[in-house]
Amino acid sequence: AQTVTQSQPEMSVQEAETVTLSCTYDTSESDYYLFWYKQPPSRQMILVIRQEAYKQQNATENRFSVNFQKAAKSFSLKISDSQLGDAAMYFCAYRSESGTYKYIFGTGTRLKVLA
Amino acid sequence: NAGVTQTPKFQVLKTGQSMTLQCAQDMNHEYMSWYRQDPGMGLRLIHYSVGAGITDQGEVPNGYNVSRSTTEDFPLRLLSAAPSQTSVYFCASSYLGQGPGQPQHFGDGTRLSIL
Numbered sequence: 521a522q523t524v525t526q527s528q529p530e531m532s533v534q535e536a537e538t539v540t541l542s543c544t545y546d547t548s549e550s551d552y553y554l555f556w557y558k559q560p561p562s563r564q565m566i567l568v569i570r571q572e573a574y575k576q577q578n579a580t581e582n583r584f585s586v587n588f589q590k591a592a593k594s595f596s597l598k599i600s601d602s603q604l605g606d607a608a609m610y611f612c613a614y615r616s617e618s619g620t621y622k623y624i625f626g627t628g629t630r631l632k633v634l635a
Numbered sequence: 636n637a638g639v640t641q642t643p644k645f646q647v648l649k650t651g652q653s654m655t656l657q658c659a660q661d662m663n664h665e666y667m668s669w670y671r672q673d674p675g676m677g678l679r680l681i682h683y684s685v686g687a688g689i690t691d692q693g694e695v696p697n698g699y700n701v702s703r704s705t706t707e708d709f710p711l712r713l714l715s716a717a718p719s720q721t722s723v724y725f726c727a728s729s730y731l732g733q734g735p736g737q738p739q740h741f742g743d744g745t746r747l748s749i750l
Binding site: 526529553555563564567611620621623624625628 | 725737739
């Protein structure tokens with residue numbers, strides 16, 4: 521069975537600085553997608569960025585980028601120029617592309633942004 | 636475009652009562668799922684469906700029942716509420732199949748308390 525691990529329950533970053541959130545996963549599949557979701561205090565789940573496993577190029581979305589290491593099964597999220605509005609829970613998620621299409625989520629990292 | 640609509644937003648039940656959490660989406664998504672979110676445990680998959688008439692269990696299905704009679708609706712039934720089912724429940728939906736990674740669209744969540 522696939523698993524997703526986020527080993528940092530909480531992280532802090534100074535406003536305008538850069539922070540990296542870690543995510544590792546375990547799978548025997550070769551075809552899958554990875555996602556980072558943000559959950560602010562409003563409780564909404566907001567897609568931050570996605571990565572196709574078959575693409576070697578790391579995905580980027582404005583100030584958000586990932587470091588995808590397929591062999592190491594690592595998928596970290598880098599937030600540059602951190603802003604107060606980035607404060608939230610961040611969840612890493614895995615989606616199988618074979619058979620079940622199940623999404624598996626990590627336990628989340630709470631990011632605090634210090635002014 | 637309403638997206639994913641969950642009702643109710645809040646509910647208090649007594650132990651042993653039953654109830655149904657409603658979820659509807661208007662995006663013609665094949666995939667629908669229910670999660671529960673508990674502190675420190677991330678989002679755990681309860682049940683999911685890849686199309687009308689097809690459902691399957693996730694990580695924590697005990698005490699919950701689902702059905703998918705239409706593409707749009709995916710209700711979650713608590714058969715006999717227990718305090719351990721106190722949680723925030725999210726419904727989500729997405730397209731299936733290959734192509735650009737299809738992120739899930741989430742409802743706003745239901746906060747359920749069992750006394």
